[in-house]
Amino acid sequence: MSLVFNLRSPRLVGQWLARFEDACRLRKIRLTAQRRSVFEALAADTGHPTVEEIHLRLKKNWPSLPLPTVYRIAEDLISLNLIRRVASDNGPLRLDANMEPHQHLVCRVCGWMEDWRDPRWEKTPLPSLLSRGFVAEEYDVRISGLCRSCADKKAGRVKSYRGEKQ
Amino acid sequence: MSLVFNLRSPRLVGQWLARFEDACRLRKIRLTAQRRSVFEALAADTGHPTVEEIHLRLKKNWPSLPLPTVYRIAEDLISLNLIRRVASDNGPLRLDANMEPHQHLVCRVCGWMEDWRDPRWEKTPLPSLLSRGFVAEEYDVRISGLCRSCADKKAGRVKSYRGEKQ
């Protein structure tokens, strides 16, 4: 697990923090230091971190912060519509504070993930009633493939049968 | 968990079983009754079942079949490229024996899932080198929303803060 993370612009993080505080007031939810820290860490990070990654980062300055608290707060923030879960094939829950419409690049080998925007996806209209009364709300588009480092490693490798995750 | 499942056409299941047997021969993997049963149950089901659902179904006629065996075989079939994991936000692993290009309708409340085809997604070309050397291989499109039954239940309900999964 990498602790390297890409920062989001401080201006945007500030906007999102204000929105977070408004949401707390509106929903009559207490604005605790723990919630603010978790939300801020998540908002500042473009890397779709796991709960554990957030926890590790916060522990540097707050060694007593327990992991279950971060889990509980993550759930709260999801309920408040301030962050969302990222869809994946397996592995631990990943979080995303970017609520704008966007797509994801996902490496099928290492799970590396990055935001991507392609206006073509956003212009495609949602079918209104697709099938059996299903009410479509939004697209969730992942572009899967190989990140540069896994593509490099792959060259010349032989696939094994068991023992190697695809 | 529901044991109701939608059947795939026997003709298609037969084709896929033949492909499964070829793949076993090609990769020199033993064709056991367990593997055949798990693959067949999966191929016959259009409902994106979990490993446990497959196991429950097979147990009816094979009470001694252990769950870990189904997990191991699922992993094998994924490695053989005969089935794939379905992307989801959370919850247990779901499997899909349909390897044709297709999209999914996903209910964000109950997890109900159904295949969907929209030629627009399939015609959109993959960008070749999107970002930082990323090699795109395929799209994974989920259309999330509410299935009919959750849409019906939702009318008139008040959302709670904690205690209700979104």
Add this chain to the structure above:
DNA sequence: ATCCTTGCAAAGCGTTTGCAGGCTA
């Protein structure tokens, strides 16, 4: 006969929960 695969049991990992004490509003 070989050795891949299964069956069993146990461990592993990520996540959730119950309860008492603490802190925000």
Add this chain to the structure above:
DNA sequence: TAGCCTGCAAACGCTTTGCAAGGAT
């Protein structure tokens, strides 16, 4: 002050693993 929230520890559910016995080739 009231009661929401946290901290702690323990439980939980899904998944994986080690090892000996079994079965396909």
